[in-house]
Structure formats: C-alpha cells, structure tokens
Amino acid sequence: MKWVYIEDIHKYEGQEVELRGWLHNKRSSGRIKFLMIRDGTGFIQGVAAEKDTDDEGFALINDLNQEASIVVRGSVHREQRAPTGYELSVRSIEAIQNKEGYPISPKSHGVDFLLGNRHLWVRSSKQWAVLRIRAEVVRSVQEYLWEKGFLQLDAPIFTPAACEGTTTLFEVNYFGEPVYLSQSGQLYSEATALAFSRVYCFGPTFRAEKSKTRRHLTEFWQIEPEMAYAHLEDAMELAEGMVGNAIHRVLEKRKEELRTLDRDTTLLESTITPFPRIRYEEAVRRVNELGESMEYGDDFGAPQETVLAMSFDTPFMITHFPIDVKAFYMRKDSETGDTLSFDLLAPEGYGEIVGGGEREFDIKELEKSIESRELPMEAFQWYLDLRRFGSVPHAGFGLGIERLVAWICGIKHIRETIPFPRMLGRVYP
RNA sequence: UCCUCGGUAGCUCAGCUGGAAGAGCACCUGACUGUUAAUCAGGUGGUCGCAGGUUCGAGUCCUGCCCGGGGAGCCA
Numbered sequence: 453m454k455w456v457y458i459e460d461i462h463k464y465e466g467q468e469v470e471l472r473g474w475l476h477n478k479r480s481s482g483r484i485k486f487l488m489i490r491d492g493t494g495f496i497q498g499v500a501a502e503k504d505t506d507d508e509g510f511a512l513i514n515d516l517n518q519e520a521s522i523v524v525r526g527s528v529h530r531e532q533r534a535p536t537g538y539e540l541s542v543r544s545i546e547a548i549q550n551k552e553g554y555p556i557s558p559k560s561h562g563v564d565f566l567l568g569n570r571h572l573w574v575r576s577s578k579q580w581a582v583l584r585i586r587a588e589v590v591r592s593v594q595e596y597l598w599e600k601g602f603l604q605l606d607a608p609i610f611t612p613a614a615c616e617g618t619t620t621l622f623e624v625n626y627f628g629e630p631v632y633l634s635q636s637g638q639l640y641s642e643a644t645a646l647a648f649s650r651v652y653c654f655g656p657t658f659r660a661e662k663s664k665t666r667r668h669l670t671e672f673w674q675i676e677p678e679m680a681y682a683h684l685e686d687a688m689e690l691a692e693g694m695v696g697n698a699i700h701r702v703l704e705k706r707k708e709e710l711r712t713l714d715r716d717t718t719l720l721e722s723t724i725t726p727f728p729r730i731r732y733e734e735a736v737r738r739v740n741e742l743g744e745s746m747e748y749g750d751d752f753g754a755p756q757e758t759v760l761a762m763s764f765d766t767p768f769m770i771t772h773f774p775i776d777v778k779a780f781y782m783r784k785d786s787e788t789g790d791t792l793s794f795d796l797l798a799p800e801g802y803g804e805i806v807g808g809g810e811r812e813f814d815i816k817e818l819e820k821s822i823e824s825r826e827l828p829m830e831a832f833q834w835y836l837d838l839r840r841f842g843s844v845p846h847a848g849f850g851l852g853i854e855r856l857v858a859w860i861c862g863i864k865h866i867r868e869t870i871p872f873p874r875m876l877g878r879v880y881p
Numbered sequence: 882u883c884c885u886c887g888g889u890a891g892c893u894c895a896g897c898u899g900g901a902a903g904a905g906c907a908c909c910u911g912a913c914u915g916u917u918a919a920u921c922a923g924g925u926g927g928u929c930g931c932a933g934g935u936u937c938g939a940g941u942c943c944u945g946c947c948c949g950g951g952g953a954g955c956c957a
Contacts, residue, residue: 477918484914501914518907533915552908553891558918559906560893564949620955636957661955662882674957754953795957804957852957866957877949 453525458494461538464528471496471540474575475520477558478513485513489524489540494708495577497534498524500542509545518557519575520550536708570872571881581709582868585702586857590654592701593675593851596694597652602677605644607637607653613831620660622670633658638850639781639835641678642811645846646838652677664876665754666865667803669854671874678848684792684810687847688729688769691796691806694851695767696725702860715862719765719799728768732790735760735770751777757803764799780821783810783845794849798859805856808849815839 453470461469473491480486487498500513516522524545531539555565556572566573573579594604610624610631621632637653644651654675661668677694679686699720702710710717730738739746742759746752751773752760760770772790775782782791793809812818818839822829857869867873872881 479916479919480913481916481919482913484916486916486919488917497917499915503914531915533917535917554907555891557892557907560918562893562950564888565892567949657957659956663953663955664950665952665954665956668956672957751955753955807957850957855957 458489458491458496461494461496461528465530465538466528468525468527468543469540471498471524473522473524475516475518475522476575476577477518478516480514485510487513487516487524487542487545488535489522490575490577490580494536496536496538496540497531498526498540498542498545500545505542506544509542512545512547516547516550517552518554519572521548522546523548567867567873567878568880574871577712579868581706581712582857582861582863583871584709585706585861586853586869588702588706589698589857589860590673590853592698593694593853594652594654596697597650597675597677600650600690602650602652603644603648605641605648605651605653606655607634607640607676609634609655609658613828620662622658622660635659636674636850637676638678638848641676641848642781642835642846643838645678645680645848646842646844649680650677662876666867667855667858669866669870669873669875672866672870673853674850675853676848676850678846680846681844682810682847683845684771684794684847687808687810687849688771688794688796689726691794691808691849691851692725692727692767692769695796695806695856696723696727698856699723699860710861713861713863715860720860723766727766727796728764729794730768730770731772732770732774733772738763749774749776754803757797758801761797761799761803762801764797767796767798767805770795770797778809780825780827781811781818783812784817792847796849798855800859800862802855802859804852805859806849806851808847810845810847813839813843813845815843 453468455470455472456464471489471491473489476488476490476495478485478487483502485500489496489498500510502510522545524542526540526542528538528540530537555569556576574583610626611634612631621635623630623632635657637655641651641653652675656671657674658671677690703717703720733748736746736748739756739760742763744756744759746756771794772785773793774790775784778791778793782793785792791809795804796806797803798805812821815836822832854866854869858866867875
C-alpha cells in the first residue's frame with residue numbers, strides 16, 4: 453500500500469493509503485472511535501468503526517496514548533464533519549511505540565511549562581502552523597533576493613568587537629582571547645557587497661540585553677542584504693518588495709496554517725506596495741497627536757512605536773532619523789544633517805521589523821563618527837579599508853525574521869516564532 | 882537593572898477573617914456507532930517554591946532567598 457503524506461491527501465480521494473505519523477488525540481464512542489492523526493505535514497481525522505477496522509487494530513486503539521507513533525492504513529474520502537474536510541476510514545493500525553505520560557494534554561497550559569517542554573510543544577497544532585509559516589517566510593525572502601541577483605555570503609558569528617558598540621554583547625573565550633557573538637552581520641555584508649555587488653547574509657545574531665518583552669530574544673535571525681552603488685531609496689524599495697512578497701507567499705501557500713491560527717487575514721490581504729512613508733519629524737508630530745509624548749531627537753520608545761503602528765493598517769516606513777538615534781555608520785543627508793536611514797514597521801502594534809539605510813562611505817566622516825562615539829578605532833581598521841579602497845555609495849538593511857513572522861501569524865510573543873527560543877533566563881531545552 | 886503580578890496534584894486553577902488540602906483535565910476501571918479540547922459513572926494522585934519567624938494552630942500573617950509571567954529601558 454502506498455505511503456502518502458497528509459498534505460497530499462486530496463490526491464488520493466477514494467483510494468487506500470498508508471499514513472505514518474502520530475496520534476494527536478482520540479475520542480471514543482464505544483464501537484466507533486475517532487483518531488486525530490498528524491504526520492508532520494498535516495492533520496487528518498481517522499475513523500475506526502468496529503465493522504470496518506480489523507479486530508487487532510480496533511482493540512489496539514483503546515490502549516493508544518497521546519503521541520503514540522502509529523502506521524495507519526485505510527481509505528480516503530471527503531467528509532464535512534471532519535475538521536480538515538478529509539477523513540481516513542481506518543482498515544488497520546499498528547503502533548511503532550506507545551507510552552503513557554505525554555505531558556502536553558489538549559487542555560490549557562502555562563507558558564513556563566510549555567517553554568520547558570518546547571521539544572514536545574512544537575508538535576502542537578498552533579506551534580506547528582507558526583513554524584511552517586516561518587519556514588515559508590525564510591524561503592520567500594531568500595528566493596526574492598536570489599531572483600534579484602543577490603548572493604548569499606554569510607557573516608561570521610565570532611566577531612572581534614562590537615558592530616554598533618552600544619548594545620551588550622555575549623563574550624566568548626576564544627582560545628584565551630575574548631571574542632563576541634555577532635549582533636549583526638551588516639559590516640561584513642558591506643565588505644562582500646564591494647566584492648560581489650549585491651549580497652545578503654542570513655543567520656543568527658545575539659544580544660545580551662536583559663530584555664523581558666514580547667518582542668525580544670537573545671538569539672534571533674536576521675537577513676541582511678547590502679548593495680553597492682545604491683542609495684536609501686533602493687534599500688527601501690527592496691525592503692518593501694521583500695516583505696510584500698513574503699506576505700503574499702504565506703497567504704498563497706500557508707492558508708491552512710493561518711486558519712489554524714485563527715488569523716484574521718484582512719489586513720495581510722490588503723497589503724500593497726509601495727508602503728506609506730513618513731519622515732521622522734512627521735512621525736514625532738503624529739505620536740504627539742496620538743496622545744503619547746516625545747520630542748524631536750528622541751528615539752521611539754515602545755509606547756510611541758505602538759501608537760504609531762496602531763494608526764496604520766499597512767506596513768509603513770519612517771525615514772531620515774536624527775543622527776543620535778542611529779548607528780555610527782549611517783550616512784548623513786548633506787542638506788538636513790539627518791541620517792539617510794529608514795525603519796519599516798508592521799501595523800496592528802507589532803512595530804519595527806526592518807532597519808537600514810545608506811552607509812557612510814566617506815572615510816573622514818566615518819572616522820569622525822567612530823571617534824565621537826568613543827568606539828575602538830583599532831577594531832574598525834578593516835571596515836575603514838572598505839572606504840580607503842574603491843569606496844562607493846552603498847545601502848542595505850536588516851530584517852528580523854521572528855518579528856515578521858509574529859506579525860504575519862498575528863501572535864503576541866515572538867518566542868513562538870522560532871523553534872527553540874533563547875531568552876533571558878531560558879536556554880533549556 | 883527597575884516596576885508589577887504570581888509559585889497549591891503530572892497540567893490548569895480555587896482555597897474567604899489563621900481552624901481536618903479541593904475541582905476540572907491527564908491516568909486507571911466501566912458505558913456509549915459521528916466525535917469536534919466528546920460525554921457520563923467510579924477510582925488513583927499532595928515536600929502548598931525554599932529557609933526562618935509569629936501563633937495553641939500557617940496554604941493563609943511577617944522577613945529573607947529562589948524561580949517564573951507581564952511591562953520599562955535597549956533594540957530586529
């Protein structure tokens with residue numbers, strides 16, 4: 453009998469197939485029993501009736517525990533009463549392994565318990581849906597860049613010093629020398645951009661901030677494109693194209709998962725590019741109009757960012773931040789003195805998912821900036837070389853995968869958008 | 882680091898002014914041919930986070946510590 457995956461089950465209507473998976477849940481009504489079977493690609497209800505199922509299999513079902521690994525054979529048919537629309541009439545069933553005591557029951561659980569059992573929690577339907585969407589997002593952003601001629605050239609994780617100096621770094625003992633886990637691959641992407649023109653890096657980055665909020669992890673994934681001979685506008689167009697493409701890909705390919713999450717997709721569906729753009733001064737004015745106070749020169753705090761993001765129903769971009777709120781490498785607008793920078797924020801209160809802009813390519817300006825921020829000039833010599841030899845205008849950005857996935861899925865906390873979240877006080881499992 | 886809420890059965894929680902530790906789920910036994918977190922009847926299950934203190938008596942009050950949630954700062 454043919455072994456098939458549940459995601460392909462519609463192709464086998466009326467046929468006998470074999471499923472290899474796990475028992476997600478079961479309900480028994482005496483001589484008819486309902487099994488919720490999952491095989492990693494989807495869920496399907498199996499029905500075992502005394503008259504249709506062989507005796508051995510029918511008896512076995514009584515003893516099966518949640519998450520028993522099972523091989524089930526039977527015929528596929530459409531069934532309105534089944535949760536996914538398809539159903540398997542069980543002819544026979546065998547258990548590969550069966551053990552009682554699976555900790556995650558279908559009833560409610562607390563976050564602490566679930567995170568401590570993350571290795572099992574990922575089997576649950578909502579977590580399964582979120583992580584399937586994450587995989588789709590990861591694939592779509594990479595394909596988008598690939599189609600535009602970008603090369604993936606990854607940055608190192610061990611780095612000799614701070615990329616941006618300000619935030620806290622994880623120190624690692626590297627054969628007796630202190631090195632740091634990367635908090636951004638951008639500086640290295642700038643180097644490869646001048647060698648390969650259009651590049652991106654994709655990988656985990658680390659921040660040793662003691663943040664305990666729904667939008668922070670200590671280990672998170674960023675995709676960071678960088679383009680030679682490019683300006684602010686080019687980076688913004690690329691960012692909105694990438695995000696818009698990711699949304700449409702998920703809407704097209706992960707409908708079932710969005711339904712599992714009860715995601716209202718109205719706003720996702722109405723997302724069109726280009727996204728609205730406002731300059732920093734305008735954003736500050738709006739924040740004050742919306743009832744949160746901030747002054748010109750302040751960065752957006754969480755409450756400010758939230759009210760602003762709530763006032764849009766599409767992703768939007770804030771541009772031209774003042775110099776003090778952005779990193780040392782941001783290029784200044786020669787007329788206004790503001791930076792040629794942008795952030796892309798998600799609506800519905802999700803906030804910043806992309807940050808980027810044009811990089812300073814004048815060595816004198818860059819040295820001044822490193823000095824004024826009291827960063828170690830010695831550590832940046834290689835970076836300054838990029839301005840000494842063949843320097844050109846270039847621009848790029850970093851996109852936080854988890855924040856984008858959180859918004860697309862409509863889930864509150866980004867810890868559920870990565871298979872194994874690392875956060876303050878939590879590195880197990 | 883700061884603010885705030887919490888820690889009672891495997892899980893989710895209730896436990897009033899200090900007076901014999903409870904419920905639902907899970908698990909076990911039984912019933913049920915269309916269940917949707919199935920339902921119904923019965924049963925098993927406790928270091929009340931840890932250490933002190935007050936009291937005739939502490940899950941409950943006090944002190945310290947540990948752990949976790951939410952938020953702030955910072956950021957993707």
